[in-house]
Amino acid sequence: MTYQEAYDQLTQLVDDIETEQVPLDELPATIRQATELITFCQSRLRAVEGEYQAALEQLPKR
């Protein structure tokens, strides 16, 4: 899964909870799924930030 796919899915879940389209019984599972998506996005973002810093080091100096 890409960062964007995870992020879009997360946004959809939060929208669903916000508009109360999630049945109460399914709320814990939905929250768990959203939390997993946030964890995934966080780690992907950190990895990209690391790669970005490493790429910056490779750029020719002025």
Next chain:
Amino acid sequence: MTPITLSDLAYTLEAVVDGAFGQKAVWVVAETSDIKNYPDRNYCFLTLVERGDGPMGRKDTTAKLEAAIWRKNYGIIREFETATGVAFARNIQVLLLVTVGFHAVYGLRLEVVRIDHSYTLGNMERDRQAILDGLLRDHPGLIWQQDGHYITANQLLPRPSVWQRIALITAPNSDGWRDFRHELTNNAWAYQFQIDEYFTQIQGQGAERAICAQLAAIDSSQVPYDAVVIVRGGGSQLDFGSFDTYMLGLAVAGFRLPVLAGIGHERNVSITDLLCHESVKTPTKAANFLIDHNRQFEESCLHLRDRLIVAARENLLAARENLDRETERMRYVGHTYLKSRHTELAEMAVTVRHLDPVNVLKRGYALVLKNGRIQTRADNLLAGDTVQVQFASQLINVLVAK
């Protein structure tokens, strides 16, 4: 008839010439020929000729006289060369102020006292214009005019991002060659250039043929050059004739690679300068033109590099902010969702409580029961029936009177 001595004849001629001209100088239009210049001794002998149209298109000599420029006027040669940019040599059309003298030993001789620069310049300009007109007329696909400027196919060739492989046409061991090489190889940015030299005669009679031959050699070399550079410099400011020729002008205008000229003109713009891709004054400036172009490319790369850093950072920051916002929103909506359910339940409980009959009885109402069943209509009751009335606190038996 009594013969006279040669000297008598000579003196007679001298008297006739002197009588006709005296010290009066005359302006003469002529063409130079056979110049014997002695700069060390500050005098110059030259032959002046006039040519007319002969049979078969030949030019026949119609007049020919010897002339001299003596020490007291010798400076006019330098003045002429400085003003016209042309070496005082044979085959130049000149307008001269001369005195006419006859010497018993040296014969008839003209003494040149002034040279009219503007006449020669005007002639050169006319010749030059005639060549340009001829090129425009004969090769409209390669050379044309737009808003008073000459446009050529060579000028419209696209420039590469950077100049790297250079075919250099120059004279071996010339100052121009050294200046160009030095400037290019010692550039401040340490850019690397591949310079292939195509040495040739670069000035003087017939130089245009030699230069065109080197252009043809470059064309057939199969080397993917980025540009051809023609440089000339260091020496005399004169002798640019080959750069004002139809042959070289045409070769440059139609050449398939951009031609850069740095041929050391301080005053004039030659036909080659007009028709080539880019013209600069000196070989050093030609090298700088290439270096500056490459520097511009590097500057644009560095600018892109800076934009890349900023854009990437902003992108990551935005992603971070979006994710933080969604995380916070998830917490909030989960909380709100549960709170709403609690509220719903609480409202429901209130409603249910209100509907409980016990609570109704407490507010002062009572239930009428007959045989344990709630009676909602009075017509079901008859006089003498015993019914039960249920209050909130107790149940009593009641006899129906009517």
